[in-house]
Amino acid sequence: MPAPNAWVLTEGHAGMESQAVGLAEALGLTPEPRRLRARLPWDWLPGRLWPVPLMGVTTEQGPLAPPWPGVAISCGNVSAPVCAALRRRGVKAVHVQHPKMDPAAFDAVVAAVHDGITGPNVIVTRNALHRATPERLAAARAEWMPRFAHLPRPLVAVLVGGTNGRFRLDGEVGADVAERLAGMMERDKVGLYVTPSRRTGEDAKRALADRLVPLGAEIWDMQGENPYFGLLACADAIVVTCDSVSMMSEAVASSVPVFILDLPGKSRRIGEFIDMLVRDGRVRRFDGRLETWPVTPLDDTPAAAAEVKRRLGL
Incomplete structure (x- = not known):
């Protein structure tokens, strides 16, 4: 059976998209990128102040419209309120990084420790999520x-x-x-x-x-x-x-x-x-010379995905 789909909501920045896609893949989902572009006059305001976020953006595929996905994973300030709006329509919503809005608007938030955010539904990692499995x-x-x-x-x-x-x-x-x-x-x-x-x-x-x-x-x-x-x-x-x-x-x-x-x-x-x-x-x-020392791979993506899966009941 094909993996269930998940919308990946970003502004198209490679670093943000790779984090959200990495989480989707670790969850066993098929990521479907939706690269958001804020419309005028919506882009004059921070996304968290948009009264109807789904009307404030468009994508390469056109406006966001049903059928909605089972899961939405967002990364970035524009995508956060859009993801939260999808949650109000029954979509399971996860945001990656600090959403710059109330974390309670999502089913889960995955943020690195240097993002400086905590809360009951916040999953803290040491490094950013990624696809380098x-x-x-x-x-x-x-x-x-x-x-x-x-x-x-x-x-x-x-x-x-x-x-x-x-x-x-x-x-x-x-x-x-x-x-x-x-x-x-x-x-x-x-x-x-x-x-x-x-x-x-x-x-x-x-x-x-x-x-x-x-x-x-x-x-x-x-x-x-x-x-x-x-x-x-x-x-x-x-x-x-x-x-x-x-x-x-x-x-x-x-x-x-x-x-x-x-x-x-x-x-x-x-x-x-x-x-x-x-x-x-x-x-x-880096000081201009090659050195060697014992290292262990650092990767919090699997543990974060396991906790997201538990919280979302996937």
Whole structure:
């Protein structure tokens, strides 16, 4: 029998969608993304103040309309009131991250400890939810290990984010990042594979390529199959930029050492998350050298999904 469907409600940001999809998959549901866009004049107000949230948004499929799903999983400020509105129509509703509204409007809220929210129906995790399950990584390892066979070992995967409201990764910063990675290649004789994200600017990608490709590094050109899960599964170490809790959470779900690459900027919430990972010995700050130490994968997604399933009676 096919798995029951679940609407995944986000604004289309990759990090948010991956968290909600990861939860849906862990619940044994089939995720159906609904990427929300607020309509005028609704987007002038915070979503929690919308009088009729379902009328305030549209999607790539058109307006939200019946038949409603059995479960809705939201992530993001726009999606939260929409998910709560679906609950009032009999849909089981779960929000991921801090909803910026009363958690009692949902059947369950799953939030990381650095989100700073508690309550009777709040499930607190150490890291963000994600899709980097042991089964997915094992399949990726079998598929991608031969594709990486030509690269020197130890192989270091570099997961690159981009400029957002808290951190900066432009051409100048990209050149600095490239220089630090080049130093590791030259001193520690590592192989390097860099995978940018949709948020990585062209100037930053160009700076990375200009410095690292002549040294033998490979950089994904954003064409064809994404090597992301293959790198999580096959690398001997991972370097990840500090701008994305989602990418850092996926990296620490691997079984290899993880280094956090600092960017100019500041976020109290993300800073607390990184400090926790450092205290627990799961990550270290990247200082331009490869180190090794014993690690254990950190992944709270299965436990969170089990608790959501219990509360929703799935």
